[in-house]
Amino acid sequence: MEVRTRAPGKIILAGEHSVVHGSAAIAASIDLYTHVLFRLPPPSENHGSVELELKDMGLVFSWPSKILEEAFHSLDTLSSTPQSCSPTHLRLITSLVEEKNIPEAKIWLSSGVCAFLYLYTSIHGYKPATVAVTSELPLGSGLGSSASFCVSLAAALLALTSEVSVDDGNSQWLTLTESNLELVNKWAFEGEKIIHGKPSGIDNTVSTFGKVIMFKSGELTQMKSTMPLRMLITNTKVARNTKALVTGVSERAVRHPSAMHAVFTAVDFISKELAKAIEGPAADDISFTRREEIIEELMEMNQGLLQCMGVSHASIENVLRVTAKYKLTSKLTGAGGGGCVLTLLPTLLSNNIMEKVVADLESCGFQCLKVEVGGKGLEIYFG
Ligand SMILES: Nc1ncnc2c1ncn2[C@@H]1O[C@H](COP(=O)(O)OP(=O)(O)O)[C@@H](O)[C@H]1O
């Protein structure tokens, strides 16, 4: 028996970091996915272990079911409702992951492997199975790979453990019903907590539900974009870690509470104004152009405030300088500190200019990604 799931990555148009402190933020799914294949072995092939294959990394981890059962025997790990990982559970998981001696160059994967063991033992218990993961997203670059990993994993585990219902559809890839999506989203948030420490929940929510969303204090509002949102994503390829960056901003907020409160409040207004520009009445090219100018100004203001939070980086500033030569506006997306930068591509931008910008950015060693914005969320396929 097997099931496949895929969950998209995301871009944050405005409000990263501030959203952790209660401000509004705007995010959209992108058409780059994490894929999970969850397979229960037939009795003849039962290897008696829980296996995690990280295909892109060339890594396989395996824990005999008996070892997991012994390690967790004092805890009631299985739970039908999403709950936070207790410190004892996390300690046990961490030592099971440490025993695997992940190579130093890939040690940043440990938090993802811990999140896997948490979701697995909480949703599916210790029964043997194989979980294979592949991702089209650059990992640790601000495009929400951690959230799409947790969403696709939670959905696959729930699909073969309990009954999930799907919306009718003609394609092989199906959408879960609203209540099942909510359940997956809550479990994915618990996985994100293990990877990020203190996530706002925006990444797992947009990965689960897709489209363009506004997110504030845990509440999702689906947005109706009435204009094309064309974005170029530039990956600076500078590695960074969301958990460390989120902690850094929180520490700055403790040192300068009033100043940082004002910064977070300003971002809240920026996100709300951006929402108005995106949802404004559909009209002709002239008014698209005007709305794009508003979005560009808001992106510029948001980037300035992200710099103020201490999460920009020389490589990000470099992308900003290159795109400014072509009168294009950019801002970092996700946690910053390197990672990815967004550039708005106005509707009237010629292909010729667009090709020049991409060539210029790539000559600096950056990688450009062209993506569709605001598409599907989590989907499932019963093979
Ligand atoms: N496909 C994957 N396989 C294993 N771990 C993953 C995968 N995708 C994400 N992760 C985990 O998420 C971490 C990256 O998350 P994060 O720092 O939040 O950056 P982002 O979410 O922007 O990609 C990785 O270090 C890893 O622990």
Ligand SMILES: C[C@@](O)(CCOP(=O)(O)O)CC(=O)O
């Ligand atoms: C910085 C933050 O706003 C977004 C982090 O996104 P990413 O993990 O860098 O893709 C944190 C959060 O909202 O949980």
Ligand SMILES: [Mg+2]
């Ligand atoms: Mg993340």
